[in-house]
Amino acid sequence: MVAPTVAQASSDFFRDRSDSNCIQDNGAFCVGWVLDNFDRYVDPLREHVVLVVVSVGLGFLIAFAMALASHRRRWLVPPFIGATGVLYTIPSLAFFFLLLPITGRGSDTAIIALTAFNLQIIYRNIVAGLAGVPGEAKDAGRGMGMSDQQLLWRVELPLAVPEIIAGVRIATVSTVAIATLAVFAGGGGLGSELVAGSNITFHTGVVTTSVLLIGMAIAFDVLLLLVQRRLTRWRSAGEVRKSRRPDLLRAPRPAGPEDGGA
Amino acid sequence: MIVPLAFLDSFSGAFDFIFSQQESLGGGTQVGGLGQVGDLMLEHVKVSGFALAVSLALALPLGVLLGHRGTGELFAIAAGNAGRAIPELALIALLVAFVGTGTLNVVLALAVLGIPPILTNTFVGVHQVDPQAVEAARGMGMSERQIAVRVELPLAVPTIMTGVRTAAINVIATATIAPLAGVLTLGDFILSRNVYGDEGVLAGAILVAVLALTVELTLAAVQWALTPRGVRLQRTGISV
Numbered sequence: 001m002v003a004p005t006v007a008q009a010s011s012d013f014f015r016d017r018s019d020s021n022c023i024q025d026n027g028a029f030c031v032g033w034v035l036d037n038f039d040r041y042v043d044p045l046r047e048h049v050v051l052v053v054v055s056v057g058l059g060f061l062i063a064f065a066m067a068l069a070s071h072r073r074r075w076l077v078p079p080f081i082g083a084t085g086v087l088y089t090i091p092s093l094a095f096f097f098l099l100l101p102i103t104g105r106g107s108d109t110a111i112i113a114l115t116a117f118n119l120q121i122i123y124r125n126i127v128a129g130l131a132g133v134p135g136e137a138k139d140a141g142r143g144m145g146m147s148d149q150q151l152l153w154r155v156e157l158p159l160a161v162p163e164i165i166a167g168v169r170i171a172t173v174s175t176v177a178i179a180t181l182a183v184f185a186g187g188g189g190l191g192s193e194l195v196a197g198s199n200i201t202f203h204t205g206v207v208t209t210s211v212l213l214i215g216m217a218i219a220f221d222v223l224l225l226l227v228q229r230r231l232t233r234w235r236s237a238g239e240v241r242k243s244r245r246p247d248l249l250r251a252p253r254p255a256g257p258e259d260g261g262a
Numbered sequence: 263m264i265v266p267l268a269f270l271d272s273f274s275g276a277f278d279f280i281f282s283q284q285e286s287l288g289g290g291t292q293v294g295g296l297g298q299v300g301d302l303m304l305e306h307v308k309v310s311g312f313a314l315a316v317s318l319a320l321a322l323p324l325g326v327l328l329g330h331r332g333t334g335e336l337f338a339i340a341a342g343n344a345g346r347a348i349p350e351l352a353l354i355a356l357l358v359a360f361v362g363t364g365t366l367n368v369v370l371a372l373a374v375l376g377i378p379p380i381l382t383n384t385f386v387g388v389h390q391v392d393p394q395a396v397e398a399a400r401g402m403g404m405s406e407r408q409i410a411v412r413v414e415l416p417l418a419v420p421t422i423m424t425g426v427r428t429a430a431i432n433v434i435a436t437a438t439i440a441p442l443a444g445v446l447t448l449g450d451f452i453l454s455r456n457v458y459g460d461e462g463v464l465a466g467a468i469l470v471a472v473l474a475l476t477v478e479l480t481l482a483a484v485q486w487a488l489t490p491r492g493v494r495l496q497r498t499g500i501s502v
Contacts, residue, residue, distance in 0.1 A: 028360070089478045090471045091435030097452055097467035101272035170346065177349040181439070184452070194355045200442060206359045210352040217347035 022204055030204050040193075045212060047107070047188035051179040052220065055111045056172050059118030066119075067126035071152065077127060081120075088120035092178050096185035110187030114179060118171040125167025129160030158231075165228040169221055176217040276464035287459045294462060299448075299469065306447035306473065310430070310437045312369045317376030317429055322422070325384025329418070330410040338385035345378020350436040354443050363444030371443075375436055376429035383425025387418030416490045423485035430481055434474050448473065 022030035070076035095113035183191030283295030438449035451466025
C-alpha cells in the first residue's frame with residue numbers, strides 16, 4: 001500500500017497532465033497546465049527580453065559616453081555620480097508614473113525608467129575600471145609614442161573590460177528583476193503574468209513566471225560572462241589564476257551608489 | 263508647447279491631491295490630503311524600517327564573522343549576486359500565493375531583499391581591511407572579537423553602509439507594491455487608480471520618490487558620521 005500514498009503525495013504538489021482542474025484546485029504546481037499553456041508565456045517572455053536588452057544597451061551607451069567625457073575631465077565625475085545616483089535611487093515603479101504624464105503608457109516609458117536606473121551601475125564600473133589600470137601599463141603605452149586617444153582605446157579600455165562587463169552583468173541581472181514592474185506602466189513583460197486579472201492568486205502561474213525570471217537572469221549572466229572571456233583573451237592563464245580572487249571581490253562592490261570606486 | 267503645459271497640469275493636480283482631501287473617483291469617500299498621505303507614509307516607513315532592521319540583525323553579524331575568518335567567501339558573494347536576481351513582484355506574488363498577506367509576512371519578505379547586499383558588502387568590507395592593521399591590533403593584545411568589532415568593523419563602514427543603502431532602496435522600492443499583499447503603503451495611491459484617480463497615482467509616485475531620496479540622503483549622512491575620521495580623510499584624498 002506504499003505506492004498509492006507516494007502517488008497521492010506527489011500528485012498533490014505536481015499535478016499530472018490528465019488533471020484539467022488545475023485552475024479550480026489551485027495546487028502548488030501543475031506540470032500539465034504549464035505544458036499545455038506554455039505558449040501564453042512566449043509573448044511576455046519576448047517583451048521582457050526586449051525591455052532588458054534595450055534598456056541595458058541604451059544605459060551602456062550613455063554611461064560609456066559619460067565615462068569618456070569625464071575621463072580627462074575629472075571634475076565631471078562627482079556631478080555624474082550624483083545625477084545618476086538620484087536616478088538609481090528613485091524606485092522604478094514611482095519613476096514609471098512620474099514619466100507617465102510626459103511620455104504616456106507603454107514600453108517607451110518603461111525603457112526610459114529602466115535605462116535611468118542602469119546608468120549609475122554601469123558608469124561607476126567603467127570609471128572604476130579605468131581608474132584601476134596600472135600606471136606601468138599607461139607609461140609603457142606613452143613610451144611607445146601613443147597619443148591620449150590611442151592610450152585610451154588600446155590600453156586603458158581593454159584593461160578595464162573585466163570591470164566594465166562586471167557592471168553590465170549587475171545591471172542586466174537587476175533589470176531582469178525590475179522589468180517585472182514594467183507591466184504597471186503598460187510596458188508588458190513577464191510582470192503581466194503576475195498581476196493582470198487574478199493571475200496573482202494562481203499558484204502554478206506565479207511559480208512558472210518566477211522560474212522563467214530567475215532562469216532569464218542566469219542565462220543573461222552566463223552569456224555576458226562568455227562575452228567577457230572572449231574580450232579578454234589577452235589574459236594569460238597565469239594571470240587569470242592570479243586575478244581570480246580580486247575579481248570575485250570586485251564584482252559586488254559597485255552594487256551600491258556610494259562606494260568610492262577608485 | 264502644449265505637451266509641457268499638460269504635464270505641468272498633472273503635477274499641480276498631484277500636489278493638490280497631497281495637500282487637500284478630495285472625493286474618491288467612485289465617489290462617496292474622501293481621499294488624499296495630508297492625513298491619508300501621513301498614514302500611508304508612516305506605514306511605508308514602518309514596514310521598510312522593520313524589514314531593514316531584520317536584515318541588519320541577521321546579515322551584519324554573519325558578514326562580520328565570515329569576513330573576519332575569511333571563510334564562506336563563495337557563499338557571501340553568491341548571496342549578493344542571487345539577491346539581485348530576485349524579482350520583487352514575483353517575491354510578493356509568491357508570498358501572497360504560498361505564505362499569506364499581512365504586515366509580518368511582508369516585513370519578512372522585504373527583509374529577504376535586504377539581506378544579500380548587507381551580507382556581501384559587510385563580508386567584503388571586513389575581509390578587505392589591511393592585514394597590517396589587524397596584525398597591529400593583535401600585537402596590542404586585542405582578542406579576536408575586539409579586533410572584529412573595534413578595528414575591522416569601523417574600517418569597513420564605508421563598504422558596509424553602501425550595502426545598507428542598497429538594501430534600504432530595494433526595501434523601500436518593494437514596499438511600494440506591498441498593497442498587493444494587503445499592507446497599505448504609499449504604493450496604494452499608485453496601484454489603486456480606480457480609487458485615487460490619475461492625480462492620486464502621480465502623487466503616490468512623487469511621494470515614493472521623495473521618500474527614497476530622503477532616506478538615501480539620511481543614510482549618506484549616517485555613513486559620514488560613522489566613518490572613522492582617518493578613513494574619511496584617506497577616502498576624500500582618493501575619491502573619484
